Amino acid sequence: MAGTTSSRKEVRFTGFGGQGMVVMGYILGRAATVYDGNNATMTQSYGPEARGGASSTQVIVSPEKIFYPYVIECDILVGMSQEGYEKHRHNIKPDGILLIDEDLVVTAPDEKTKRIYKIPATRFAEELGRKIVANIVMLGFFSAFADFVSEESLRKAVRDSVPKGTIDLNLKAFDKGRAYAEQIREGSALSSQG
Amino acid sequence: MAEDRRVLTGEHFMSGDHACAEGGLAAGCSFFAGYPITPSTEIAERMSERLPEVGGMFIQMEDELGSMNAILGAAWGGWKSMTCTSGPGFSLMMENLGLGIVLETPTVLVNIQRGGPSTGLPTLPGQADMMQARWGSHGDYEIIALAPNSPQEIFDLTVRAFNLAEEFRTPVLVMSDECVGHMTEKVVIPPKDELEITPRRYTKKKPGEYLPFDFGEDEIPEMVTAGDGYRIHITGLTHDRRGYPVINAEAQDWMVRHLINKILKNKHRIIQLEEINLSDAEVVLVSYGISSRVAHRAMDLAREDGIKAGMLRLITVWPFCDEKIRELAERVKAFVTVEMNMGQVALEVERCACGKAGTYLVPHAGGEVHNPDDIYQVIKEAAK
Numbered sequence: 001m002a003g004t005t006s007s008r009k010e011v012r013f014t015g016f017g018g019q020g021m022v023v024m025g026y027i028l029g030r031a032a033t034v035y036d037g038n039n040a041t042m043t044q045s046y047g048p049e050a051r052g053g054a055s056s057t058q059v060i061v062s063p064e065k066i067f068y069p070y071v072i073e074c075d076i077l078v079g080m081s082q083e084g085y086e087k088h089r090h091n092i093k094p095d096g097i098l099l100i101d102e103d104l105v106v107t108a109p110d111e112k113t114k115r116i117y118k119i120p121a122t123r124f125a126e127e128l129g130r131k132i133v134a135n136i137v138m139l140g141f142f143s144a145f146a147d148f149v150s151e152e153s154l155r156k157a158v159r160d161s162v163p164k165g166t167i168d169l170n171l172k173a174f175d176k177g178r179a180y181a182e183q184i185r186e187g188s189a190l191s192s193q194g
Numbered sequence: 195m196a197e198d199r200r201v202l203t204g205e206h207f208m209s210g211d212h213a214c215a216e217g218g219l220a221a222g223c224s225f226f227a228g229y230p231i232t233p234s235t236e237i238a239e240r241m242s243e244r245l246p247e248v249g250g251m252f253i254q255m256e257d258e259l260g261s262m263n264a265i266l267g268a269a270w271g272g273w274k275s276m277t278c279t280s281g282p283g284f285s286l287m288m289e290n291l292g293l294g295i296v297l298e299t300p301t302v303l304v305n306i307q308r309g310g311p312s313t314g315l316p317t318l319p320g321q322a323d324m325m326q327a328r329w330g331s332h333g334d335y336e337i338i339a340l341a342p343n344s345p346q347e348i349f350d351l352t353v354r355a356f357n358l359a360e361e362f363r364t365p366v367l368v369m370s371d372e373c374v375g376h377m378t379e380k381v382v383i384p385p386k387d388e389l390e391i392t393p394r395r396y397t398k399k400k401p402g403e404y405l406p407f408d409f410g411e412d413e414i415p416e417m418v419t420a421g422d423g424y425r426i427h428i429t430g431l432t433h434d435r436r437g438y439p440v441i442n443a444e445a446q447d448w449m450v451r452h453l454i455n456k457i458l459k460n461k462h463r464i465i466q467l468e469e470i471n472l473s474d475a476e477v478v479l480v481s482y483g484i485s486s487r488v489a490h491r492a493m494d495l496a497r498e499d500g501i502k503a504g505m506l507r508l509i510t511v512w513p514f515c516d517e518k519i520r521e522l523a524e525r526v527k528a529f530v531t532v533e534m535n536m537g538q539v540a541l542e543v544e545r546c547a548c549g550k551a552g553t554y555l556v557p558h559a560g561g562e563v564h565n566p567d568d569i570y571q572v573i574k575e576a577a578k
Contacts (some may be wrong), residue, residue, distance in 0.1 A: 026378065030207035033380035040207070042378040068491040068566065069377060 003149070008062040009148040010071040012091075013103030013135075015075075017055040020135035022082070025057030027139060027157040028149060032061045035153035041069045054083055059174065061148050077113075079105045080134070080141060081119070097145050101138065117184060122178050133173035136162070140177025142184065151178065200248045201386040208381040210345040210374040213234035214304055215244060216381070217352025218276050220389055223302070224250035225275040225340055227264035227344075229257055229283060232316045233372040234306035238277040258286035263517055265301045266294050268426070272419035273355060277303035280372075281314055285330070286321055290487050292331030293363055293430050295453060298407065298415055300359035302352065303571035304368040306375040307483075307534075307562035319372035320560030321483055327367050334450050336457035338464055339367040339512040341482035345379045351509070357392035358464060362456060363414055369511060371534065373484035373563060403424065407449075408435040413456040442539065461513050468507040471497070475504025477576045480543050481532040482508040484563055490530040492569035501577045511539060519546035528552030528576035532569055534560050 010026065013021045017136030019051045022044050029040040038056060058071045073093045079100040085107075092113050100107065102118035119141045125134035136158060143151045155174060162170040201220045208216070215237045218226070226241040228234075238254070245252045251273075260281055273486035277285055284305045294301055307323050309315030309415045323330075327339045338358050342348035348370055355366040397404050397416035401424045409415040418424040422432040431439035432446050457464065471477065471493065481489040496503035506518065519529070519542075528551050531540035540555040547553050554576045556569050 026207065029378055032203050033207050039380060041206075044376065060531070067378075067487045067494075069373070069484075069487060070563070 007064055007101050008060060008066070009146075010073065010076045010185060011061070011073050011076045011078070011146070012056060012058045012071050013059075013078045013080070014054075014056040014088055015080030015135075016084075017053045018052065019055065020132070021055045021057045023161060024048055024078070024135050024142075025059045027154060027161050028059050028061070028084045028142075028146075030148050030160060031153035031157035035156050036150055037133075038063050038065050038148075043069055054081070056088070076142065076146060078138060078176055082106065082136065083166070099138065099142055099145065101134065117141070117181070119177060119180055121177065124180070125173060128176065130166075130169060132141050133166075133170055136170045136173040137177040140174035140179075141181045143174070143178055144181030199244075201389065202383050203385045204383060206381045206383065207378055207465065208345055209376060209378045210342070210370065211306065211376065212240050212347045213345040213349040213381045214278070214352050214368065214370070214375070214497075215240035216383060217349040218302065219244055219248065219250075220272045220349070220383065220386075221353045221356035223250070223276050223356065223389055225265065225268035225273040226250070226277065227253045227255050227261045227268070227275070228277045228279065229255050229261050231258075231280045231283045232388060233308055233319075233375050234278040234280040234283075234304065236375070237304060242300050256400060256574060258283040259290060262290035262294070262303070263289040264297045265303075266290065266297065269299045269301045270297075270420045271292060272394075272422075274300070274360075276302040276304065276352075278306065280306045281308045281310055281316065282312065284326065288326070288330040289332075292333060292335070294365040295331065295335045295337070296365045296433075297366060297428050298447075298453075298456075300356075300357045300363050300417070301365050302359055302368065303365055304352070304355075304370065307369065307371040310325060314498065315561050317372070318561045319484065321369075321371055321485060321533050322560060324369065324533070324535065324538040327369050334454065336454045337364065337367060337512050338364065338510070339369045340466075341511050341541055342374055343483050344374060344505070345377060345381050347509075348374055349381055349383065353389065354466075355529075357390065360392040361393050361414070361463070363395065363417060363458065367512075368484070369469075369498075371483050389404065402478070405435045406437045407433060408419070409452070409456075411451060413459055426507070428553060429502060436534060444507040457513055464510055464513060465515050465518075466509040467515055468509060469504070469546050470507065471502075471504035472506065472522070473504075474502050476502040476527040477504070477573050478526050478528070479505040479530050479532055479569070479573070480508065480539065481505065482511055482539070485532045485534050485535075485558075488563045488566055489569055491533075491566040494562075495566060495570045496573045499574075501573060503577075504575050510541070514539075514542045514546070516542075516546045519543055520548070523550040526551050528554060530554045530569070530572050530576050531557060532556045532564060534558045534563070546549070
C-alpha cells in the first residue's frame, strides 16, 4: 500500500508526560532531516497535564516526500509506560520491533511481536546520576535497531537538543543504551530477548 | 546587527507554529500584538522571544479585539504587523478585521484552526472557519486567505501573506490548522537576499496631492505613514477618496465595489493552486491544509486500484478558483471535496461545477484528520 513502502519508516515513542517522549521524537526527526538529509514528520499527542499523563510522539522518516503524517503501522514501537505500550501494541508491523523499559513495562502474554528488546533504561539513568536521561539511554538503545537513521546524526541531534551543561551526561546516557544493545545482539545473535 | 537575526537561514527541524513566526520575521514583521490561545500560542511565544532580538515590538494585549486593532494602528505607523489566534479568538477579531478591510490596511492574521463552535476542542484540529474567513465580518467584501499544509509551507505562505498584504493594501489571512501548527518537519529558510519581499507601496506624491483612498486602474491605493506630514483621515464609516465619511448610497456603491474589485480584478496574481495527477483524472479531489495530505494518501490508494484520481490543492482558498473548477467540470466525472468541516469549500465547488460534473463531500466534524479509507470509499462511489 502507498505510504507503507519499505522506504517509509514509522516510529512511535510512548510513555508518561515528563519522560521526554517528545524530545526523543524531536531528536530522531532532527537527526533524520538536518543531518541525514531525509524527510521526517513528527506529531505528538498528550493529555492536558504537564506531567504524568499519557504522552505519545510519532515520527515518520522517509527519503521521499511524506504526505500522510501519521503512523499507519509501527516499524518500531518504544514503550516507556505500561499504559502507552498497551494502547499501541496492536499497531506494530508483523516484522516490527518493540523496545521497552523492562522495569516499567511487562509484555502481555499474548504479545505477537517477535522482535522484542528490553532495557532497564530508567535504572541505567539512575546509575548515571539523573533519572531524567532515561529517554536518551533508550534512544541510544533505539539507535542500534533503527537502520534508517545514522548513529552519528542522532548523537549530533542529542547535542543540539539538550540543555547546555548536560550534553556530556546525555551523550554518556546515549552510549550506555547503545552499548547495551550491542551486547544483547552479540549475546543472543538474531534471536529476540523474549 | 540585530537585523542579522531576522532571517534564520538554514535547515531546521521546526514546528509549524514556529515556522509561521519565522516567516513573519523574514517578511519584515516588526510588530506583533496578540492574546495567547491554543493551538496558536507558540507563534506568539516565539515572536515574544524573537521580535526584541531584531528591534521589533511584541505586545500581549488584553484580548483579541485590542490585538486586531493594535496591528492596524502599527501598520499605519509604518510597521509590518501581524497577529495569530484560534477558535473563539478568531470570532473576536472579526469586527476589526472588517475595519482593516475598510481602511485598506496591510497586515496579517493567522488562524491555527481548532474544533468549534465556541470553546470546542482547544487542542484538536478543525477547518470549520473557512466560511467565517470569507464572510465573518459584517458587510460585503473580498478577502485573501491562504492554507498551508506543512511547516515549510506555513513559512512560505506567511511570507507570501505579507507580500500580498502590501501588494493589495489589505489584511491577509493565513488559515492553517492545529495539525500543521503542531507538526514538526524540515523547514528550509533561504538566505535573506533570496527572499522576495514586497515593500510597502508608499506614495511619491507630495503632501496636498495625496489622497489615502485614491487609486488607479489596478484599484490599489498607495500608502503613507501617519505623522510623515500627509493629511490623512481614516474611518470605519463609508468614505470617499479623501477618507472623509460620506453617508449615502452613491459613496457606498463606490467604496464597496472598489473593495471587491481590488481583489477580483487581481485574482490571477493571488490564486495559487497545486495540480496533482490532473491530466488524466476522472475524479478530482479538492482539498487544502492538513486534509490535502490525507486526501493525497486516498488518491494514491485509488490510483493503485486503477481509478484515475487527481487532486486540486487549494493553496489560496479565497478568492476562490472559480475558473479552474469550471474548466475541470467540462472534462472530469466528479469532484470530491475533503475538508475538516461539514461542507464549506464544498459549496463553492458545487457552485462552480454548476451540474456539469458530480460533486461529493467527505465531511468531518474535526478533532482528528479523516480516515484515508473513508475518502477512498467516496472516490470509488464518485468514479462509478
